[in-house]
Amino acid sequence: MENDVIGPPNPLSRAPRGSSRPASTAQDNPRLLDSTAASGDVEMPDMCRSSDQAIMEEIMSELLPWVPLQQGVSAPKARRPAAFRDAAVRCGVVSQNGSDWVIDFWSGPSWPSAPTLAGEAIDRGEVVVDGEFAAIGIDSAQSGRDDAAWEMPNMAMLLSIGSQPAPAERLMSLAKAFGQWFRLRRDRRDNTRRLWQLSKMLQAAAQWQQVDGDEALLESIARCACEVLACERATIFLWDQGQHRLIGRPAIGIEGGVLEVDDREGIVGEVLQSGRPCWWAAGGDDEGRVNRRVDQAQQFHTRSLVAVPMLNSRHQIAGVFEAINASPGKDRGPVFDTSDADTLTELARHAVVAIDSQRTRVQLTRTRDRLVAQAAESNPLIGKHALIGELRKQAAKVAATDLSVLILGQNGTGKEVLAQQIHYHSERRNGPFVAVNCAALVESLLESELFGHEKGSFTDASGTRPGKFELAHGGTLFLDEIGDMSLGGQAKLLRVLEEHVVVRVGGSQTIPVDTRVIAATNQPLQELIAAKRFREDLFFRLNVVSLTLPPLAGRGSDVILLAEHFLAHFCREIGRAVPSLDESATRAMLAHPWPGNVRELRNTIERVSYLSDGDTIGEADLMLQGSESSRRNAVTLAGDGVAPDLQDATREFQVAHIESVIAACDGNMTKAARRLGLDRSNLYRKMRQLGMSTVE
Numbered sequence: 001m002e003n004d005v006i007g008p009p010n011p012l013s014r015a016p017r018g019s020s021r022p023a024s025t026a027q028d029n030p031r032l033l034d035s036t037a038a039s040g041d042v043e044m045p046d047m048c049r050s051s052d053q054a055i056m057e058e059i060m061s062e063l064l065p066w067v068p069l070q071q072g073v074s075a076p077k078a079r080r081p082a083a084f085r086d087a088a089v090r091c092g093v094v095s096q097n098g099s100d101w102v103i104d105f106w107s108g109p110s111w112p113s114a115p116t117l118a119g120e121a122i123d124r125g126e127v128v129v130d131g132e133f134a135a136i137g138i139d140s141a142q143s144g145r146d147d148a149a150w151e152m153p154n155m156a157m158l159l160s161i162g163s164q165p166a167p168a169e170r171l172m173s174l175a176k177a178f179g180q181w182f183r184l185r186r187d188r189r190d191n192t193r194r195l196w197q198l199s200k201m202l203q204a205a206a207q208w209q210q211v212d213g214d215e216a217l218l219e220s221i222a223r224c225a226c227e228v229l230a231c232e233r234a235t236i237f238l239w240d241q242g243q244h245r246l247i248g249r250p251a252i253g254i255e256g257g258v259l260e261v262d263d264r265e266g267i268v269g270e271v272l273q274s275g276r277p278c279w280w281a282a283g284g285d286d287e288g289r290v291n292r293r294v295d296q297a298q299q300f301h302t303r304s305l306v307a308v309p310m311l312n313s314r315h316q317i318a319g320v321f322e323a324i325n326a327s328p329g330k331d332r333g334p335v336f337d338t339s340d341a342d343t344l345t346e347l348a349r350h351a352v353v354a355i356d357s358q359r360t361r362v363q364l365t366r367t368r369d370r371l372v373a374q375a376a377e378s379n380p381l382i383g384k385h386a387l388i389g390e391l392r393k394q395a396a397k398v399a400a401t402d403l404s405v406l407i408l409g410q411n412g413t414g415k416e417v418l419a420q421q422i423h424y425h426s427e428r429r430n431g432p433f434v435a436v437n438c439a440a441l442v443e444s445l446l447e448s449e450l451f452g453h454e455k456g457s458f459t460d461a462s463g464t465r466p467g468k469f470e471l472a473h474g475g476t477l478f479l480d481e482i483g484d485m486s487l488g489g490q491a492k493l494l495r496v497l498e499e500h501v502v503v504r505v506g507g508s509q510t511i512p513v514d515t516r517v518i519a520a521t522n523q524p525l526q527e528l529i530a531a532k533r534f535r536e537d538l539f540f541r542l543n544v545v546s547l548t549l550p551p552l553a554g555r556g557s558d559v560i561l562l563a564e565h566f567l568a569h570f571c572r573e574i575g576r577a578v579p580s581l582d583e584s585a586t587r588a589m590l591a592h593p594w595p596g597n598v599r600e601l602r603n604t605i606e607r608v609s610y611l612s613d614g615d616t617i618g619e620a621d622l623m624l625q626g627s628e629s630s631r632r633n634a635v636t637l638a639g640d641g642v643a644p645d646l647q648d649a650t651r652e653f654q655v656a657h658i659e660s661v662i663a664a665c666d667g668n669m670t671k672a673a674r675r676l677g678l679d680r681s682n683l684y685r686k687m688r689q690l691g692m693s694t695v696e
């Protein structure tokens with residue numbers, strides 16, 4: 001009969017079973033041939049909801065149909081196999097763990113010979129009988145799965161039904177059902193472990209985005225590998241291809257903290273060459289594969305390891321990730337397996353992304369710091385005068401706070417420069433510095449400029465645009481000429497300063513803003529408050545700290561310091577050797593009242609840098625208004641002999657001068673205003689005063 005020999009020999013039975021006891025096969029035990037039980041698969045229990053014990057009992061309860069076959073035993077009513085309790089049926093599952101046999105399940109009085117019979121059944125791949133017991137190996141083929149990647153342990157099912165013959169088919173289908181159950185149990189366990197590993201890895205990978213420093217990141221990655229793979233150590237070897245070296249970190253226990261190996265040595269070298277994961281465990285005949293020099297350097301003993309390649313975003317090998325010494329546990333021995341290699345490969349993918357993004361972050365941070373340093377240096381607050389020194393100190397103090405600052409001072413004294421000093425010395429230095437000239441904006445535009453607008457909120461609003469408050473988020477907003485802001489604008493500004501949210505024109509959503517405000521004015525705000533042109537509550541809001549810049553004429557020799565600074569700056573810009581200021585120029589500059597302050601000085605030096613030639617600059621080159629040389633020019637103007645009165649002469653001179661500067665700047669009013677030492681809005685105001693056309 002075909003059923004006599006059950007299944008092919010177990011392909012997975014490898015180790016000697018330690019069994020020398022002869023046992024009969026189905027052929028020589030006729031009791032096994034008289035199977036009366038129905039053949040076919042045992043229905044699988046619902047693995048997802050049942051506990052392991054419940055599943056095992058459910059499978060074993062399949063034995064119940066046999067129980068009435070035995071004399072003196074009646075069929076139980078409940079599903080619970082009373083026959084087990086009464087010891088009418090004795091059955092069990094035994095498995096081999098290394099050289100030991102473990103009884104996984106047993107009903108009734110134990111039977112010491114169970115392992116021997118189980119070993120026999122597994123070795124022979126058949127149902128074997130010994131006295132009242134019959135045994136069959138549970139293997140992967142019987143359990144409906146035969147892929148080599150899935151290994152069943154050596155496991156067998158044993159059954160005794162007393163005086164009745166044990167039907168072979170029934171025993172086989174029970175063993176098959178048990179195999180399926182075991183596979184599912186193992187899959188479920190593996191899936192649970194995998195889920196845990198994945199969530200651990202994702203958690204760790206999210207944290208790696210915030211880890212600062214190379215060493216800390218690699219340590220954190222290695223720690224994560226040890227945790228998810230349950231092993232003693234992990235090392236990340238980054239490949240220096242040019243030098244044929246692998247640099248391993250963290251280099252635990254190594255003096256100097258650097259673990260370097262040749263990229264052709266050891267298992268890591270194998271992984272690099274093959275691009276595939278490699279395993280190794282002590283006790284085999286391949287001891288030579290392991291680079292024991294690394295062990296010696298680390299005073300460590302490697303017993304097992306798994307190493308996988310680390311691929312970068314271009315799928316090139318960037319290094320090798322190695323986990324060492326698997327800790328034996330409930331579900332595995334002291335060696336790594338394929339699932340460990342899969343897990344380590346997954347972790348290596350996350351690690352490469354984290355290492356790459358940290359490098360990019362470091363580069364970006366360096367670039368940003370360089371740009372911030374350049375921006376801070378590009379507009380230094382020059383001056384050695386005691387008042388400037390004092391201002392510098394106060395600026396450094398307020399920079400450390402987030403207090404509102406009001407900077408006072410005449411036009412061109414350097415209010416914006418001082419505001420930048422505060423910004424670049426504050427914690428906000430990496431955020432933006434945004435400057436707005438409130439005088440240059442009519443009220444209708446001011447709100448949209450400061451707070452932004454939504455598409456279609458007014459005729460010209462063709463798209464949504466964030467305002468300056470939003471653009472300066474995380475940084476500083478410099479509101480220049482705050483005294484010129486309309487009362488309506490002041491009310492809206494006050495609301496934003498108090499609530500720290502903006503609502504775009506035409507919008508309804510509040511947008512939180514973290515923006516420090518530094519305001520500046522050349523106007524006497526107290527007088528404006530008295531004249532009801534400036535809100536007192538806004539003044540108090542802005543004037544938490546006030547800093548006043550002195551006029552340039554009151555800063556003594558700072559004039560020369562600034563002149564030399566500007567001269568060097570412009571000459572460098574135009575590629576000219578820096579000329580020196582002769583005594584007459586120095587004297588004239590010290591005597592000049594500088595009504596346009598530093599801006600006027602800067603413009604004067606800019607003009608001289610472009611127009612003068614020679615190694616020195618004299619008083620005549622400076623063409624300072626009101627100086628001897630400019631007076632000579634004034635006489636030339638009145639050359640027809642009919643001298644206009646002083647007021648007219650002044651007006652004519654101003655008109656002519658403004659016109660000539662605008663012409664020299666090709667009609668660029670911003671540039672012309674800068675050359676004239678004025679703000680653009682002040683230039684327009686001046687032109688209107690002088691009766692000049694302001695239509696561009």
Ligand SMILES: Nc1ncnc2c1ncn2[C@@H]1O[C@H](COP(=O)(O)OP(=O)(O)OP(=O)(O)O)[C@@H](O)[C@H]1O
Nearest residue numbers: 380381382410411412413414415416417598599679
């Ligand atoms: N102490 C200084 N060191 C170097 N440059 C300065 C200094 N003060 C002013 N400047 C330069 O002078 C010019 C005018 O400065 P700034 O715009 O800061 O003045 P302001 O007081 O804000 O003028 P306004 O009131 O007209 O807006 C700028 O080009 C600035 O770089």
